[in-house]
Amino acid sequence: MNTNLLTVRSPAGTTRAPRLDPRTKILLVLLVSMVVTGPDGLRFVLPGLLLAAGLALWEGARRRALVLCVAVATMCVLGWLLPLWWPNPLTAIVSLTCTYLIRFTVAIGVGMHLVATTSPTELNAALRAARAPRAISVTMAVMLRFFPVVAAEAAAVRDALRLRGLTGVGAFLCHPVLSLERFTVPMIASSLRAGEDLAASAILRGLGSHRRPTALHPPRFGRPDLVWALLTAGLATAAIVLPTPLT
Amino acid sequence: MSDDTLSVPTSTPPAPTAQRPRLTLTLSARDLLNVAIFAVIYFVIVYAIAMLGIISPPAMLLTLPLSVIAAGVPYMLFLTRVKHAGPVTLFAIAVGGLYLISGHPWISTLLTIGVAVVAEVILWAGRYRSYWSAILAHAVFSLWYIGPMLPLLMNRAEYLNSPGMRNMGQDYVDAFDQTVSVTAVWIYNASTFVCGLLGGLLGAFLLKKHFTRAGLA
Amino acid sequence: MIRIDRATWTYAHADTPSLRDFSLTVAPGEFVVLCGASGCGKSTALRLMNGLIPHFHEEGTLTGTVTVSGLSTSAAELDEIGLHTGTVLQHPRRQFFTDTAREEVAFAMENLGFPPEEIRTRVTTTVAGLADSVPIEQRLHHLSGGQQQQVALAAAIAHGPSVLLLDEPSSNLSADAIRRLTATLADLKGKGVTVVVAEHRLRYLQKLVDRVFVVRDGTIDVEWSAAQFRAVPDDVLAREGLRGTVRTAELPTLPAAGPSAANPVPADDVPSGALELAGIRCRLGGRTVLDLERVAFAAAEVTAIRGVNGAGKSTLARVAVGLQRCPGTVLLDGEAVKPRARQRASAIVMQDVQRQLFTDRVEAEIELARADVPGAPDAREVLTTLDLAHLADRHPLSLSGGQQQRLVVAAVRVCDRRIVVFDEPSSGVDRRHLRSISDQIRQVAADGSVVLLISHDEDLIALTADRQLTLTPVTRR
Numbered sequence: 001m002n003t004n005l006l007t008v009r010s011p012a013g014t015t016r017a018p019r020l021d022p023r024t025k026i027l028l029v030l031l032v033s034m035v036v037t038g039p040d041g042l043r044f045v046l047p048g049l050l051l052a053a054g055l056a057l058w059e060g061a062r063r064r065a066l067v068l069c070v071a072v073a074t075m076c077v078l079g080w081l082l083p084l085w086w087p088n089p090l091t092a093i094v095s096l097t098c099t100y101l102i103r104f105t106v107a108i109g110v111g112m113h114l115v116a117t118t119s120p121t122e123l124n125a126a127l128r129a130a131r132a133p134r135a136i137s138v139t140m141a142v143m144l145r146f147f148p149v150v151a152a153e154a155a156a157v158r159d160a161l162r163l164r165g166l167t168g169v170g171a172f173l174c175h176p177v178l179s180l181e182r183f184t185v186p187m188i189a190s191s192l193r194a195g196e197d198l199a200a201s202a203i204l205r206g207l208g209s210h211r212r213p214t215a216l217h218p219p220r221f222g223r224p225d226l227v228w229a230l231l232t233a234g235l236a237t238a239a240i241v242l243p244t245p246l247t
Numbered sequence: 248m249s250d251d252t253l254s255v256p257t258s259t260p261p262a263p264t265a266q267r268p269r270l271t272l273t274l275s276a277r278d279l280l281n282v283a284i285f286a287v288i289y290f291v292i293v294y295a296i297a298m299l300g301i302i303s304p305p306a307m308l309l310t311l312p313l314s315v316i317a318a319g320v321p322y323m324l325f326l327t328r329v330k331h332a333g334p335v336t337l338f339a340i341a342v343g344g345l346y347l348i349s350g351h352p353w354i355s356t357l358l359t360i361g362v363a364v365v366a367e368v369i370l371w372a373g374r375y376r377s378y379w380s381a382i383l384a385h386a387v388f389s390l391w392y393i394g395p396m397l398p399l400l401m402n403r404a405e406y407l408n409s410p411g412m413r414n415m416g417q418d419y420v421d422a423f424d425q426t427v428s429v430t431a432v433w434i435y436n437a438s439t440f441v442c443g444l445l446g447g448l449l450g451a452f453l454l455k456k457h458f459t460r461a462g463l464a
Numbered sequence: 465m466i467r468i469d470r471a472t473w474t475y476a477h478a479d480t481p482s483l484r485d486f487s488l489t490v491a492p493g494e495f496v497v498l499c500g501a502s503g504c505g506k507s508t509a510l511r512l513m514n515g516l517i518p519h520f521h522e523e524g525t526l527t528g529t530v531t532v533s534g535l536s537t538s539a540a541e542l543d544e545i546g547l548h549t550g551t552v553l554q555h556p557r558r559q560f561f562t563d564t565a566r567e568e569v570a571f572a573m574e575n576l577g578f579p580p581e582e583i584r585t586r587v588t589t590t591v592a593g594l595a596d597s598v599p600i601e602q603r604l605h606h607l608s609g610g611q612q613q614q615v616a617l618a619a620a621i622a623h624g625p626s627v628l629l630l631d632e633p634s635s636n637l638s639a640d641a642i643r644r645l646t647a648t649l650a651d652l653k654g655k656g657v658t659v660v661v662a663e664h665r666l667r668y669l670q671k672l673v674d675r676v677f678v679v680r681d682g683t684i685d686v687e688w689s690a691a692q693f694r695a696v697p698d699d700v701l702a703r704e705g706l707r708g709t710v711r712t713a714e715l716p717t718l719p720a721a722g723p724s725a726a727n728p729v730p731a732d733d734v735p736s737g738a739l740e741l742a743g744i745r746c747r748l749g750g751r752t753v754l755d756l757e758r759v760a761f762a763a764a765e766v767t768a769i770r771g772v773n774g775a776g777k778s779t780l781a782r783v784a785v786g787l788q789r790c791p792g793t794v795l796l797d798g799e800a801v802k803p804r805a806r807q808r809a810s811a812i813v814m815q816d817v818q819r820q821l822f823t824d825r826v827e828a829e830i831e832l833a834r835a836d837v838p839g840a841p842d843a844r845e846v847l848t849t850l851d852l853a854h855l856a857d858r859h860p861l862s863l864s865g866g867q868q869q870r871l872v873v874a875a876v877r878v879c880d881r882r883i884v885v886f887d888e889p890s891s892g893v894d895r896r897h898l899r900s901i902s903d904q905i906r907q908v909a910a911d912g913s914v915v916l917l918i919s920h921d922e923d924l925i926a927l928t929a930d931r932q933l934t935l936t937p938v939t940r941r
Contacts, residue, residue: 029347029348030347030353033347033350033351033352033353034353037352037353037354037398038398038402039401039402039405040402040405041398041402041405042405063750079409079410079411080410082411083410083411083414083415084410084414087411087414087415088415089415089419091411091414092411092412092414092415092419092423093411094411095409095410095411095412096406096409096411096412099406099409099410100398100399100406103350103352103398104350104351105350106350107350107351108348108349108350111347111348111349111350112348114348115348119562119563119564119567120561120562121561121562121567121570121571121574125574134279135274135279135333135337136337136340138276138279138280138283139279139282139283139286139337139340139341140283140341140344142279142280142283142284143283143286143287143341143344143345145561145562146283146284146287147287147291150284150287150288150291151291153816153819154291154292154295156814156816156819157819157820159782159787159812160812160814160819160820161822162787162807163785163787163807163810163811163812164811164820164822164832164833164879165807165808165836166822172299176309176313177316177449180296180313180316180317180320180449181320181453181822182822183292183295183296183317184292184317184320184321184453185320185453185457185458185822186818186819186820186821186822187288187291187292187819188288188292188320188321188324188458188463189457189458189461189463189818189821189861190816190818190819191284191287191288192284192288192463193816193818194558194816195280195284197553197554197555197558197559198558198559198561199277199280199281199284199520200516200520200553200559201551201553201559201561202280202559202561203276203277203280203519203520203542203543203546204514204515204516204542204543204545204546204549204551205546205561205571205572205575205576205619206543206546206547206572206575206576206577207276207280207561207571207575208275208276208277208279208280209276209541209542209543209575209576210541210543211543211575211576211577212577213574213575213576213577214573214574214577214578214579214580214583215574215580216566216567216570216573216574216580216583216584216587218580247408247410276542276543277519277520277522456824457824457859457861460824460859460861460862461859461860461861461862462476462477462861462862463861
């Protein structure tokens with residue numbers, strides 16, 4: 001097992017490379033969401049971006065790191081530079097939207113690290129270790145498992161609609177409610193069907209029962225948690241002390 | 248969703264808030280999985296439709312209300328499977344968690360849970376079997392859509408001071424402040440609620456048209 | 465030990481009971497097979513034994529008593545029954561809760577509260593046993609159907625239940641994977657585990673069974689002892705809607721050039737056809753999933769697309785119908801056609817057909833499909849040919865799986881598409897209707913379309929396809 005800190009995950013992606021404890025990841029998501037969307041949040045946008053991109057690189061998701069940086073850079077241009085060159089009511093609104101969405105982007109970046117690197121059972125165990133009630137830990141874990149299933153069903157329904165020629169802006173504008181019906185009804189029906197076996201099998205194997213569950217790998221704070229906590233503290237201090245380029 | 252009338256409570260039960268500590272205990276494993284599955288379906292539908300409009304703000308004006316309406320379809324089906332207190336609030340905690348991960352302000356999650364508690368009370372008043380209280384509950388729950396806008400209201404000065412606004416000069420900002428503060432916020436809230444009602448009606452209609460006949464409700 | 469005494473069960477929304485007066489006693493350590501055509505109630509009987517009835521399917525009505533390992537299933541909690549029973553449902557892929565074999569094996573023990581030390585020991589032993597046939601570090605959804613089945617079995621028994629329940633374990637397995645399954649089951653029987661299998665293919669269990677029950681219309685029709693069963697000839701089985709041995713489909717190979725083809729030929733040797741793909745190089749998520757230099761499919765023929773999971777079968781179909789954009793050209797009847805135009809000329813019959821039922825009446829579904837096709841046959845006419853006319857006013861989602869599939873095929877035939885893809889059409893459909901599914905597919909081909917059939921089902925492929933194209937995963941370079 002690789003104990004070296006800050007190594008990128010092995011190409012196979014499944015060995016237990018050093019990872020953050022899920023509780024740390026949840027705390028990071030909460031922390032970033034609170035500071036970035038709070039008063040004077042723009043001050044924390046760039047440090048938040050560094051954190052999100054850093055986590056992505058550490059986990060080996062270079063593409064996500066790049067996308068996040070490009071997205072934030074685009075919003076900086078649209079929100080801060082464009083109105084300087086071309087001040088008018090339209091760019092003013094665009095700028096306002098960007099100063100808002102840029103915070104979303106940074107928070108999503110940290111959230112994606114949580115989703116991408118946490119398995120449903122790990123999340124369940126971590127929430128339990130954090131004394132969350134059974135209802136919350138089990139529900140969150142099942143959602144994490146079920147998310148790709150529903151997303152795949154939604155994509156499949158969209159494909160089916162495309163092949164039947166039932167999509168397109170024109171159809172959507174002419175019959176918005178009919179379009180909603182044709183998307184939501186098959187999507188819900190097939191998702192429920194896909195969830196049926198999953199739910200049956202999970203309940204038979206004791207998920208959500210009133211027993212006290214245990215964990216194969218009980219969550220433990222390790223050196224990566226310390227390192228990232230220190231890095232985060234450093235970034236936060238820098239955000240407060242240093243002048244911010246975005247106002 | 249079989250009867251169209253409010254059923255009359257036979258006794259005076261304790262207030263639902265007084266039952267809350269007991270709630271987590273009365274949720275069966277089946278309830279938990281049900282909540283999780285519907286929460287994900289709800290989230291995916293809301294996002295799939297709202298994101299159609301991400302290309303431009305004017306498109307957002309159409310897709311955002313449509314996503315409120317579309318959300319009524321999974322929500323009303325979910326409510327047919329809720330027969331006691333708890334799952335509706337847990338549903339809000341679940342989608343609230345998803346909002347948090349997908350970048351929403353944390354206050355949005357709190358608001359989601361808050362409106363769900365109100366929805367829970369409305370449903371409880373209808374004994375979890377009333378047609379109109381289900382629709383009203385959906386409209387109330389839809390008010391979580393205000394959540395993402397809350398920072399714009401709470402940190403108002405900061406947003407009005409954004410670079411684009413600064414460049415337009417103080418007069419423009421004042422005018423913008425005037426129009427947007429009073430009108431837009433209330434129009435937004437009211438239209439969300441109305442769309443929520445419409446979504447509930449659409450959900451109830453599709454329940455009858457599809458899900459009941461398909462044996463899913 | 466299992467004792468079912470005169471159980472009658474009706475699902476909510478059903479008119480007739482799925483099981484009626486069903487009685488069965490299974491002794492400890494016994495190996496029992498319940499067989500019969502799909503819909504006869506054999507899967508329902510399994511659900512009765514693991515408590516899913518009445519705990520999971522809440523709103524039906526149950527009479528009679530069921531006792532498993534001394535527990536009355538209607539009084540006990542599901543997790544309590546789960547402690548004594550292990551269940552593998554029909555599609556292992558759909559019931560995995562985790563991403564890796566290790567986590568999956570540990571899952572039940574974690575939830576049931578086993579001490580972590582013990583979980584670790586058992587996971588290590590189980591995983592060591594799996595390692596021969598399954599790449600342990602691989603993500604579960606990348607495994608082949610047979611490997612997924614092995615993991616699901618291991619996960620169902622890791623916590624040491626005394627009863628193992630299996631629902632059609634051999635469906636979608638290759639002949640090789642079935643041999644491995646037989647070996648695993650023999651091993652379990654040797655350890656004294658009570659095994660109940662609901663199955664329509666029987667011969668692979670011949671050496672293991674103690675008793676075989678034929679279920680018909682929700683009740684036990686025939687009982688065979690092991691010796692009697694071995695003496696039953698295959699045509700008697702066929703009459704009961706059962707299959708004896710698995711046949712292997714041997715078909716002429718469609719010539720194809722490129723690294724994705726399992727048996728590539730030089731590009732110049734590929735003849736032309738109605739649908740030609742050239743220079744298709746598709747990368748998804750940073751990995752090359754499909755790399756075909758040249759391949760051509762003939763019209764009015766059924767081409768089976770085969771290959772292991774991850775070989776690019778669905779990607780090939782998605783490229784052909786224009787849902788997946790990628791470099792390369794696609795020629796339809798000799799002309800290069802853009803993805804969007806291909807979408808308008810194509811149809812897919814998906815594995816889960818619920819995804820493509822959009823309306824509230826069977827007839828309306830057909831009307832929607834023929835809306836923009838001039839000269840399409842009348843909806844009633846199509847429904848009559850497909851034996852759906854008596855269902856015209858039903859809601860499509862309330863039909864059985866097989867009827868839903870026929871309806872989607874009907875819609876495809878009405879809208880007259882040049883390229884038609886069938887994605888695993890035999891999974892989850894009554895085996896007795898295999899012939900009728902095959903006829904449907906042949907009909908679509910007879911209409912003059914290019915038909916691609918993605919399937920692992922050897923029986924279906926042997927029955928339906930004219931040629932086969934076997935794909936192989938593109939190795940990293």
